[in-house]
Amino acid sequence: MVLYSLTFYLFSSVAVLSALMVISAKNPVHSVLFLILSFVNASGLFVLLGAEFLAMILVVVYVGAVAVLFLFVVMMLDINFVKLREGFLQYLPFGALLGIVLVIELGILFLTDRSSNIYNNQTPLQPIINEVENTKMIGQILYTEYFYLFQICGIILLVAMIGSITLTLRDKGGVKRQNINSQNTVDASIAIEKKKVKLGEGI
Amino acid sequence: MTYDIIITGLIIVAQIFAVVVPVLISVAFLVYAERKVLALIQLRRGPNIVGPFGILQSFADALKLITKENIIPSGSNKIVFILAPIITMVLSLAGWAVIPFAPGWVVSDINVGIMYLFAVSSLGVYGVIMAGWASNSQYPFLGALRSAAQMVSYEVSIGFVIITVLLCVGSLNLSKIVLAQQTVWFAIPLLPMFIIFFISALAETNRLPFDLPEDESTLVAGFFTEYSSASFVLFFLGEYASMILMSSMTVILFLGGWLPPFDVYPFNVVPGVIWFTVKVIFILFLFIWVRGTFPRYRYDQLMRLGWKVFLPFSLFWVVATSGFLVYFEMLPN
DSSP: OHHHHHHHHHHHHHHHHHHHHHHHOSSHHHHHHHHHHHHHHHHHHHHHHTOHHHHHHIIIIIIIIIHHHHHHHHHHOOOOHHHHHTTHHHHHHHHHHHHHHHHHHHHHHHHSOGGGOTTTTSOOSSOOTTSSOHHHHHHHHHTTTTHHHHHHHHHHHHHHHHHHHHHHOOOOSSOOOOOHHHHHTOOHHHHOOOOOOOTTTOO | OHHHHHHHHHHHHHHHHHHHHHHHHHHHHHHHHHHHHHHHHTTOOOSOSSSGGGTTHHHHHHHHHHHSOOOOOTTSOHHHHHHHHHHHHHHHHHGGGGOOSSTTOOSOOOTTHHHHHHHHHHHTHHHHHHHHHHTTSHHHHHHHHHHHHHHHHHHHHHHHHHHHHHHHHSOOOHHHHHHTTSSSOTTTTTHHHHHHHHHHHHHHTTOTTSOGGGOHHHHTTGGGTTOOHHHHHHHHHHHHHHHHHHHHHHHHHHSOTTOOSSOSHHHHTSOHHHHHHHHHHHHHHHHHHHHHHOOOOOHHHHHHIIIIIIHHHHHHHHHHHHHHHHHTTOOOO
């Protein structure tokens, strides 16, 4: 149990500290790297909760795919971040408002009487060890009870994908494209010309 | 109470050493084997001076590299520059925690073993990106960008291949995946997936013909151009250790892990760990054979293969497999 609490405090403190570093690091690439560290520690917390499937999905999706592309973009952009920081005071009130709203919401959630909660008669947030693998449990709930919500999520993602493709895909014209079929169908008769060269004359 | 914790801790450390030390030694022999096999393919002799048949060549090379000066470029981002090879090395060793070598021979037999392996192998790209960015030089940066795009693309089809296998097993536990192949290895009913997985594994480990991140004819040495001495050794070890890791993943998913090819007398007396090793060596030989045979892919061809060929095909195969399993009521419980 001591070990459990120690690991919990290790993961959570590193997660919080790296989340702080995300917004305070000067170099944007360092920010993204700290964000990744924060994700990994959050997945460690999931493992401690007994939700190993969620932990792995978090690493695969957020760290393995989303953050890679994030890092990719941040590395490529040459943004002057000193200039970006100039408007800091201007955005401060709005940011602070968002923060306050979040804190109030979380406070309400923690302070309200849980016994009258609609989620009360559902399974508690504790791992049920050695009964069913939680991957199986998620599958059994996701594809039966929450089937329509799950499908709607899929459609939302699809719409977002189509939207981003239509926004970025423009036919500029004058772009030379690789036509793989024509490249694959090239044979020696097109590429090479055989000539009989007479001795001492050349072509 | 505290005594128990110390003893369990010691046992875990001993288990970790029992896995990591053989892996590192096999990396040394893999490098030697690669040079010998390539030499045979190209009608050369290969290393033959250090030790009998040159078998100690890799140890000599490692010793030479480690004793050299470690150069950190002045324009580089020093912390990230030093972290990158360490991350590569650690990640390529971390995956071994869940690999079952024989029945019960696992450091950690977790329920989501295959997901863990997938997660660790998808993290491998960070070592490369960080190295490329921190070097603050054009060639490593280009190598890192290529690698990032390549690894993300091939992970998608690897994910679908894993899903097809999982549909046939009904569990994410690696030991259960192996045990599900007692009647027939998945390489036979899922042969196209096996081929796709092998090719994606080549791309995922940046091996030829997909080694564009370190393409020496255009990018000097790609993402590790600026690395020298011990940090270069770490990259090198990491690359080969992840090669062995991907091979053992292939063996577990498709070639029946520690199971003998036929469950009859002369085969089933051989211990499982020997079968496992033999199969991993076979896949590693395929890796080297491919390297000696095929020319390097062009970058746009690489991307086309990943997104336009493998992705639709593996997606189709997932749908086909699940349809087949449901129709014939062969879904595992």
